[in-house]
Amino acid sequence: MTKGLEDFMLECTNKKIFGVECMGCGIQRATALLFQGEFVAAFKMYPAIYTLFLLAALVIVNFFIKFKYDYQIKIGLLIFNVAVIVVSYVIKMSPYLS
Template sequence: MLSPENYMLPCLNKQLFGFECLGCGSQRAVSFLIHGEFVAAFQMYPAIYTLIPLFIFIGINFFFKFKHASKLINTLAILSVVIIIVSYIYKLTT
């Protein structure tokens, strides 16, 4: 049976150094979202809920320019980075 999990890229950082990178879990979180498992997606990679709106808005803004788009993009990007770093530190300490 074809499953997206069979085609996920392995983490090179984890294979070489033995610990996860800042992006580990993002592919599985997207897979969980596709399958409707929203809580599992958040537990796997909390920044998924800020990254997806960020990428969608950047894509829409590419075709339709908004007046204050840069403020929203910067806010979502900063929020995403903060969530990624905090969740990464939490993973390392638990």
Template sequence: MIHLTPTILAIDLKDYMLPCLNKQLFGLDCPGCGMQRSIDLLFHGEFMAAFKMYPAIYPIMVLLVFLITSTFFKLKYSSQIKLGLMLITAGTIMISYILKMNNLFN
């Protein structure tokens, strides 16, 4: 029986993921832990699981798309939009990391 799954890439990215040096040395997650697995989940079409794995994945994607398109198209408020997107992304990373560490130690 053929199973059709919504995948973008046929390769399995789990074979190529880098280990977290912070986790190996100190035994604690870093603010970026989960990003690689979240990207892998996105490529496999599991959007909610990707968000649960790493909540900052979507603000990072929006920021990257904006940065790429702003190199080709000049917008009037480009620097303000870029700053706002960077603050939202950094805030999402920090808040999700604090919540993750709070759940770890409770």
């Protein structure tokens, strides 16, 4: 099933032009790994995959059900996601920086 998904994955323009991965590189492969049931491999591929799905689920649920402090929770999760993405990117790029 995911072999079909891999045929439709988009190529990273940043990596194609500059030869360096962007902060979003790996999210498509991590999603495909999740569909295959490879949860640890998905996390290793793109560490923010689970927090992004949590944020997306919260936004979708909050669209239908309003609850107290929803804005603060969404902003907190958004900041946390950005931090996870940036930290994982810096760790991934650290061999190239030295």
